[in-house]
Amino acid sequence: MxxxxxxxxxxxxxxxxxxxxxxxxxxxxxxxxxxxxxxxxxxxxxxxxxxxxxxxxxxxxxxxxxxxxxxxxxxxxxxxxxxxxxxxxxxxxxxxxxxxxxxxxxxxDYAEHEQNKEEDQQVKVEEGNIYKLFEQEFGRLLSPMEYETIGMWFDQDQHSPSLIRLALKEAVLAQKLSLRYIDRILFEWKKKNIKTVEAAEKESSNFRQQISVPKQVEQISNSTKVSFYNWLEERE
Structure with a gap:
């Protein structure tokens, strides 16, 4: 500039x-x-x-x-x-x-420094809220290793608090509440260069649609089999 x-x-x-x-x-x-x-x-x-x-x-x-x-x-x-x-x-x-x-x-220079400092402070607050949110969802205190894992998502992987919050939400919806599962979600998003909540939500929606189609086909197939079996019983 x-x-x-x-x-x-x-x-x-x-x-x-x-x-x-x-x-x-x-x-x-x-x-x-x-x-x-x-x-x-x-x-x-x-x-x-x-x-x-x-x-x-x-x-x-x-x-x-x-x-x-x-x-x-x-x-x-x-x-x-x-x-x-x-x-x-x-x-x-x-x-x-x-x-x-x-x-x-x-x-x-001073204005930008102050703005960056405020943004850094806000990020720290949001990160602290993420730890609390995990403890609420897990129903217990996090272990030191779990704290370290979440910290690595922030520091090494550079995931935003909002993206980690969404990954936790996805794990809750899938009823697979573990850091390993959440880490896998974040890994897949990073591999696809997904950095915003909007892009991650779209990816998750597409994924759910893909896995719901085979289930619907299976349910229709099972329903057809049951109906056919019942119909034969009635004729006998």
């Missing part, structure tokens, strides 16, 4: 607005409050079409004097939160502008 696309993708996906991103994480990247004020005014000027406001422009918008504004701008440049770039317009005139890409990348 191009770094310049990150902010656009995050905002388009609805993960965060630009203001939420800034106010949530600016302290974490060591932006001081007075620096934040100047940054926000620089961004606002840019959105209004003035991409290189003067110190006096910023003085007019704040309670800072010009020396203070210049000092803050210098710190922002030294810290790398903003850069001064140049571009040539259609008339060939070279214009300077403030670029905030490094600032957004730093903020997005």
């Amino acid at each position: 191009q770094k310049r696309d990150r902010l656009r993708i995050w905002t388009e996906q609805g993960n965060v607005t630009i203001s939420q991103l800034f106010f949530s994480y600016y302290k974490m990247i060591d932006v001081k409050d007075e620096e934040a004020i100047i940054l926000l005014h620089l961004i606002a000027y840019g959105e209004a079409g003035n991409h290189f406001p003067t110190p006096q422009n910023l003085v007019d918008k704040t309670y800072f004097d010009e020396n203070k504004v210049v000092s803050i701008l210098q710190r922002l440049l030294q810290k790398g939160f903003v850069q001064i770039e140049q571009q040539i317009d259609e008339q060939g005139v070279r214009n300077e502008y403030y670029d905030f890409q490094c600032l957004w990348n730093l903020l997005l």
